[in-house]
Amino acid sequence: MTEATEMLVGASVDFLRRHSPFNRMEHEALEFLASRLALAFHPKDSTILSPEMGQVKHFYIVQRGKVQARQTGNVSVTEYSSLSMGPGECFPIGAISAQRPSTNTYTAVEDSFCFQLPAEDFVTLMQMSPVFHLFCTQYIASLLNQSRQQLQIQFSQRAAEQQTMTTPLGQLIKREPVSVTPDTITRKALQQMADDHVGCMVVVDEGRKPVGILTQSDILTRVVLPAFDLSRPISEVMSKSPHVMFSSASAYDAALEMATHGVRHLLVVDGEERLLGVVSERDLFSLQRIGLRQIRAGIESASDIEALQQASRDIRQLALNLIAQGIGAEQLTQFISALNDALTCRIIELSIDRHDLHDAEFSWLAFGSEGRHEQTLSTDQDNGLIYVLPEGVAQDAYKQKLIAFARSVNEDLAVCGFPLCKGNIMASNPELCLTLAEWKSRFGSWIREPDPKALLNASIFFDFRTLFGSDKLAEQLRSWLLSNARTNTTFLHMMAANALTVPPPLGRIRDFVTDDDPQHPGTIDLKKSGARLFVDAARILSLRTGVSSSSTVQRLRQAGQKLGWSADELSAIIDGFNFIQLLRLRSQHLDTEHDAPGDNRVNPEQLNELDRRILKEAFRQARKIQLRLKLDYQL
Template sequence: MKNLISERVADFIKNFPPFNVLDSKSLQLLSEQILIIYKEKNSVIFTVEEEQHKHFYLVHKGAVILSNPASNNILDYCDEGDIFGLRPLIANENYKLEARAHEECILYGIPIELFRPIAKQNEEVSLFLMESFASNTRNPYSKNQKGQLYGIEGEENPNKEVKIPDLQLASYSKKLISCSPRTTIQKAAELMSEKQIGSVLVISKDLPIGIITDKDFRNKVISGKLPISGSVTSIMSSPVITYPKKLSITQAQMAMMKSNISHLVITEDGTPNTKALGILSKHDVMVSLGDNPAVLVKAIKRADKFKKIKELRKSVMMLLSGYLEQNIPLGLIAKIISELNDTCTKQVVEISLAKMKNPPPVKFAWLALGSQGRSEQLLHTDQDNALVFEDVPDESLPKTTTYFLKLSKNITKGLNKIGYEYCPAEMMASNPKWCLSLQEWKNKLSYWISNPGPNEVLMSSIFFDYSLAFGERHLLDQMSEHIFKTVEKYPIFLVHLANGALQSPSPTGFFRQFVVEQDGQHKDFFDVKSRALRPLIDAARVLILSHSIKGISNTWERYEKLAELEPNNNELYLACSYATKALLKFRTRQGLLHHDSGRFIELEQLTKQEKMKLKRTFKAIKEIQELITLRFKVANILG
């Protein structure tokens, strides 16, 4: 006789992470042992230092508040589908927070002893639980869990031999796993799980008619759109994209990007009308490249035309997509992609210099500003840059400025040709306001810092996130030295900078609801840049500047340095570092998915798990803004 209660429990929990990745057997076993608990409004579920329960909890109906009674701070709200109380499962410790019913609740108690072996056997479940626990404790860098969340960042092997990808043949998988059109979705899923593969080819009369990938299961079955009992023809991608076996890596990359797919079918003559020989996946392309960006760096440095660099930047985006799919740590991804972006910029400068009739009259430096200056520019966005040249006698200044303005216009035009849009506000070196001698820059910086109106604070905040993209480092160092000396002289500037850091709108409104755009082109979309990333970026900038720390412009590296400088705020700063990387990774994934900057997110298109991950970063935003308000006494001085 069927257990109707356990079936209803299974039907509910299978929609939420981490239970949505469990196989049917594990799901049923778990559902039969889950405890159903009713809690009245304001009733306590567990308290601080209470001994471990035998269950962790999933909210079925209602909402739960997690708080710290000592500080009277509400740290999180958990609503339908959220899990909490993971400490006994992960850390084997008594509770550090209080959980209380915000309203009438029905909770599912998940037996820890039953669930622990399931989690150990499923890497995706384990990763999700670790991330949830780390986020809730605000410290994903605890010694016990370090390296288990996203992996330890390893060093590149500089001696590893690589090949140029434009002529190298792609290596594809010849071990074909296929099924017939009559196969059920469930059988195909079991086959993929058994063989540990990411795709199955659908064959009819010995010819390939379709392909099923992990993405098809996520988008069409797990989402609830189609039943698992249906045939594979209802979810397969058809017709298949086919190519002959003599396919170069570059051709494969371009084919995948053109059709927005991750698998190509290799056939005898390159058409669907002959027998399939194998499958080439995006992962195979990454393996063929050796997972080493050195091949791209060499190719970029050899490029003598902007058009060639533009083509290579497509390969950079393919590399970025592959790294994200492999869940490589964001910090390492950012270092690699930033180095490739900087190499592109340097080559554009080199080509532009070669087009000038005369060599530069004096030494200069090309500065990357904004996200590129912070080594956080992963997607193609607009350009923010500046040029500084050595001081010259007054009578030589107009002629020298004219030369560097012409050079800057050639460079910004070249950057535009390789994929960087022009800055709408013209914060580029081609603008005379951003192409100055060292002394002129010092004068401008002094004015911004000593007269901190809203516009001056905006200008200076953009300019403080810079890095050397090309040229003489000593010019950048002298500018940095001048900035710190001037800030020491005018400490009120930090208060205005702190006030600017608090102007970013809150990411959530009442009861943790996302605050979306109210009008305009992106009405009802969530602005992940302005409401989530910018508050963290602005806060890190003013805090690191207040410590007079030079040479660190990257946001998460700034927070990690702050954690060293202020041990009492260690947890908060590391939580901000984690949140910044998580948000940037999320934005990058969205940008690659929708072929845009990833800034504006359509919430209806996100899964429950994605929304949960976003919301977990918002606690750090709220707390860092509270710290800035108290430290710089913004309300008292400016109010």
């Protein structure tokens, strides 16, 4: 290699090391890439690559300037089908990997330079470099992983004393498990608990598979107070079907399971479902300064709203710790929702006592983001009631009693940091405190006559789940909804058209289209112009395919599988949605309180290069799913 060639290769390496994924590429692979690159000049408005050029011969890396990618074909619509790329960005990954023509036309929108790598060298590089292979096959997932790593560094000082909630449960087991068989005499089992200083006794079958558990808190209510005969077997007093998790599950998974079900011990098993050990709340508590045990215990023991206010603040702090540990957005929003559910349920329980409604049969419904398990740290209330009218009771008087109860719950939630809904979407609104028949009638009118108001209502109220009370009432309503919406093609067509009214904020020349709102210039509303695009599409897909989940991610996964979408495509779409959710969480937790102005906004110019790149890719995924709706419903 001549001295001049070495200088050129060195300059190429220096450039590549400033951009992902090349900054993480193995040294040998990076040297190979740099030595095979050729730099080409493309004057303004010239075509670099198009479908008419046939099978792609080169992989391109933008070195300087701007390149516009534009979809071609009869289905192309300008608002949805173009984007710009800057230095360090690559194309066309999908076409060259599949050895086919490009589906896009790439044009230099200003004088630009691009590195070119021959297709055969691209294949060799894929084989040489696991980093590059992952980048090409899991493009957005790879970028998201890098972003989480950067985020951990950003938060590391604030969470310096934190260990990781991503630790596998198998690594948290501190001792051999203490267990007995179902026919063990209860007295002997209790004596063994005392001798071994353990807080629970696990009951296993002959194959060492857990079949039950007896905890210290069970002993008082099941053994001491009922004067249980200690000579009888432990199988008669144990809790059956204990909560079990595999050793590969994370501490976060265990924390979410405990928060959701209100349990304090999880049994850890191997791949054959044999007992390996027990993980307790105390084990998880040692991983975090503000822990699950504190928050859950504070919620369960709260006798007044002041105690629940502290629990609400602790939930926000715990979320910060989890962000610092690199927990993903889907898990974070589930965790926040699970703890907020527990807090809301405790508020409802306290209000039931005050209003003497212990015998009432009702379902407290969560709508919107809470109904989808997607609460961020800035959200107001969206809730309602389904109730059963007792026989021989006047409906007006009974409903007024329920409304008074609901109003006290709404007000207590507001005190705990969940603002009253400005649109009055709350259970204390008489229009949202209805019997099952009344809810069916309300939903049915929106489906039969999908005017703009009906479509808006559907986008809010069709994302529901039971938060407290009778699951049966909500599931009967859901079953009715899926049956009626799925067969009404006019309604689904109108829903799809409504979902396409907001395009992804991608510019044809600039990377992003930002708002011109004088209060928030140069920003993007990640809720209205980001997350909503995925949420609206997922709702339509779930109604069309009969998916009962209210979660956006689960709707996309299940509906996409039913519709035959590829696993890679689904993963990219879901990763795009999750990254937008993560940006919302980061902004809210660092800068705002609940429902603060601008709490869902981001200024793309203030993002680092990696996050800007991932955000652009996330909006591309939103555009892809909107294009599917456009084609499916001929819009």
